[in-house]
Amino acid sequence: MGLTSPLIKRAALFSVAGLFVLAPGALFVGAAHAANYNPTETSRRDAGTPNSTIVIKNKAGTVIEYGNKYILYNAPPSKLDNLGKALFMENCASCHGTQADGIPANGTVGAYPDLVGLGPATVDFWVVSGRMPSANPRVVEASRRQPRLTPNQALAIAAWVNSLAPSIPLIPTPNLANANVSDGAALFALNCASCHTIEGDGDALAASTFSPSLRNIPAYQVVEAIRTGPANMPRFTGNLSDQQVLDVTKYVTTEIQHPNNPGGFGLGGLGPVAEGFVGLLLGVGVLVLVCYWIGERE
Amino acid sequence: MSEVTLTNKRAKRRAAGPYGKVGKALNELDDRLGVAKGGRTFMDKIFPDHWSFMLGEIALYSFVILLATGIFLTFYFIPSSAIVTYHGSYLPLVGQKVTQAFSSTVDISFAVRGGLLMRQMHHWACDIFVGALVVHMARVFFTGAFRKPRELNWTIGVTLLTLAIGNGFLGYSLPDDLVSGTGIRIAYSIMLSIPFVGTYLAFFIFGGNFPGASTIPRFYILHCLILPLVIMGLVGAHLFLLVRQKHTQFPGEGRTEKNVVGSPMFPVFMAKTTGFLFIVTGFTALLSAFAQINPIWQFGPYDASRISYAVQPDWYMGFLDGALRIWPSWTFHSFGHTIPFEVLLPAVVLPGLIFGLAYAWPMLERLYTKDNEIHHLLDRPSQRPKRTAVGVAALAFVTMLFIASSTDVIANFFHISLNTVLWLMRITTILVPLVAYPIAYKICKEMQGVHGAGKRKTPNIVSRTVEGEYLATPTPAYHDDLGHDLAATVVPTFIESEPDDTDEGGVRIVDR
Structure with a gap:
């Protein structure tokens, strides 16, 4: 059977034809993927979850609740809109503008971002964690402080900003009973430890x-941070399912925040730095003092 | 009548001789092995009593703890990189794929009775061991105890320090947790950075590319068998030379280059040092019971795809880590070959220079001072300003490198930029030793000029005369500070039946 065999000829023909059909298809799919993923300007509206079993819309067709048995996301109640607007004008508008559209970034520190369409979870997280209103708006990264506004006031601001252009992620309510702490530990080591230690x-x-400490953060704020990606943090959307986010949240709120420390004092979780200081100053130090005590002093 | 006397306890004891049953047993031993002569020499061995001469004992007894707890750990540790699914009592790890080394270490911590305490004692004892070695080395350096005839013992000591650091690193790596795995990765990269031979060396030591299945078993044998044997042998040689050459002593009344003044091995020194062994052991156990060290279950298993931020090695490797952190990123790349100076210089050349200088110091000092005499009397650090200043500068340099290994912790703690801290450490690591040298030198010079510097101040007695005038009269110096407490007595050369009544202070003098 030579190269001129009809079977070979036919196979070659089909291959070439197939290539002509497949190549544009592959190109099209690739382009679609590329269009979907733009790291510099991600659409904030794609932050939903691919596996939401619950999706509830209001009369206007806006999603007000979605999620599954792991995490339920709710829109802030619209009756808070007026309170939120008043609070926004009082606390936020001086930087972010009266329409919450911010001051365009010009590459310098102190450019105030556009908040429209970021989703209520973003606004809620920044305010409820005390980062906003910022004490020093010129600082590169606002740090967690004693919140100026109550959780309800933060929710109100989120409600008003959301009313300008309804978007997701909504305010999450994690159901920790369905979490798997072991998967959470593995996911934490893979996704979070490289910055948060x-x-x-x-x-x-x-x-x-800097990466902030994860101590004393309520579970829903952990979910908000993962889903919205505040400051330097990457926004984990499609790459972590709600179940995985819940697992990480469970690990953070249990083992990270309340480590069992069966070996005694945890030494602040600083690892070998603290251990070295204790070993040298307390360990060697005390034993040298014992030497001084039992030896002859001149 | 005589039978009645013999039933008397006191009479019986008198009949047994001054050393009783112990003496009889020793007699039997002496008849067969002739231990009396050597034993007498051994028991009369004189140890000077200064507190700073006991620093090495902290290291020795920490090493004893390391051996004891280490043997315990080998019963349960499995040195294997084979992957198993963890099914222990620590919930966040259940179901994760881990190596047997990691799994068995977590089991030692949670499933073996007393295992966590043993692990923590082993780790704390290691931190204390290396720390005590450094403190002991500093004492020997600053008092000039390394001079002729003790250069060899100094060399053994420096070797012991390097081996202790190396073995500490190996042991730290054995649990195969996330943090220590990162450490092995760095060690592998350091080996790779050596020009021309680096790749072959790394493949030879690690049995292939990183991460490989040979690493843990090889480290285990090195850590538990080979290096401890070498260390034990060198400790034996160190102590043998100490006994052979007799201990150094500080100058004082009755103390010359020709004698040793101190307590005899038996009973004074033996009681003291045994007590000290218990104190070191007890304190290490106490520390291990209350302070958690290396909680590997929180770190999770090592996986090349995972990394934790802010990972530091144990403190004794800190100076290497610090040097790696602050070194500028210089790389030579040409002729199809890369020499990563940013790794080679801080992690290979720099420690080589530091330890090379330590090895060479006795020779360098002899070259400089032309002093070829035998020294058994120690220097006060203030008497040798240049040596002291060099030592202080060297310690300052290594300490600054050590601090540089926590740049991230400093930046986070003080809320300053990490880049600022980096540059701060680059500058201060060079600047601080340069400043420390003249300061130490000047302080030494100053102390030489001040009479009674370093001694306790005596009180002034303030009195009022009948005219109403106040007078402050200084009281004489403390008895201890004058060195008069060592009235030396000659050691007996034969066994006496009567206790030596001149033995009051427990202090004897013996010819060298």
Whole structure:
């Protein structure tokens, strides 16, 4: 059977034809993927979850509730809109503008972002964690402080900003009973520890940027942070399912925030730095003092 | 009548001789092995009593703890990189794929009775061991105890320090957790950075590319068998030389280059040092019971795809980590070959220079001072300003490198930029030793000029005369500070039946 065999000829013909059909298809799919993923300007509206079993819309067709048995996302109640507007004008408008559309970024510190369409979870997280209103708007990364506004006031601001252009992610309510802490530990090591450290204490990252400590953060705020990606943090949307986010949240709110420390004092989770200080100053130090005590002193 | 006397307890004891049953047993031993002569020499061995001479004992007894707890750990540790599914009592790890080394270490912590305490004692004892070695080395350096005839013992000591650091690193790596795995990765990269031979060396030591299945078993044998044996042998040689050459002593009344003044091995020194062994062990156990160290279950298993931010090695490797962190990123790349100076210089050349200088110091000092005499009397650090200043500068340099290994912690703690801290450390690591040298030198010079510097101040007695005038009269110096407490007595050369009544202070003098 030579190269001129009809079977070979036919196979070659089909291959070439197939290639002509497949190549544009592959190109099209690739382009579609590329269009979907733009790291510099991601559409904030794609932050939903691919596996929402519950989707509830209001009369206007806006999604007001979605989620599944792991995390339920709710829109802030619209009756808070007026309160939110008043609070926004009082606390936020001086930087973000009266229409919450911010001051365009010009590459310098102190450009105030556009808040429209970011989703209520974003606004709620920044306000309820005390980062906003910022004490020093010129700082590169606002840090967590004692909140100026109550959780309800934060929710009101989120409600008003959301009313300008309804979007997601909505305010999450994680159902920790359905979480798997073991998967959470593995996901934490893979996705979070590279900045927040494996013990969740946070650390300085680069010039004026840092990863905050994960202690004393309520579960819903952990979900908000993962889904909205505040400051330097990447926004985990499609790459982590609601179940996985819930697992991480469970690990953070249990083992990270309340480590069992069966070995005694945890030494602040600083690892070998703290251990070295204790070993040298307390360990060697005390034993040298014992030497001084039992030896002859001149 | 005589039978009645013999039933008397006191009479019986008198009949047994001054050393009783112990003496009889020793007699039997002596008849067969002739231990009396050597034993007498051994028991009369004189140890000077200064507190700073006991620093090495902290290291020795920490090493004893390391051996004891280490043997315990080998019963349960499995040195294997085979992957198993964890099914232990620590919930966040259940179902995760981990290596047997990691799994068995977590089991030692949670499933073995007393295992966590043993693990923590082993780790704390290691931190204390290396720390005590450094403190002991500093004492030997600053008092000039390394001079002729003790250069060899100094060399053994520096070797012990390097081996202790190396073995500490190996042991730290064995649990195969996320943090220590990162450490092995760095060690592998450091080996790779050596020009021309680096790749072959790394493949030879690690048995292939990183991460490989040979790493843990090889580290285990090195950590538990080979290096401890070498360390034990060197400790034996170190102590043998100490006994052979006799201990150094500070100058004082009755103390010359020709004698040793101190307590005899038996009973004074033996009681003291045994007590000290218990104190070191007890304190390490106490520390291990209350302070958690290396909670590997929080770190999780090592996986090349995972990384934790802010990972530091144990403190004794800190100076290397610090040097790596602050070194500028210089790389030579040409002729199809890369020499990563940013790794080679801080992690290979720099420690080589530091330890090379330590090895060479006795020789360098002899070259400089032309002093070829035998020294058994120690220097006060203030008497040798240049040596002291060099030592202080060297310690300052290594300490600054050590601090540089926590740049991120400093930046986070003080809320300053990490880049600022980096540059701060680059400058201060060079600046601080340069400043420390003249300061130490000047302080030494100053202390030489001040009479009674370093001694306790005596009180002034303030009195009022009948005219109403107040007078402050200084009281004489403390007895201890004058060195008069060492009235030396000659050691007996034969076994006496009567206790030596001149033995009051427990202090004897013996010819060298």
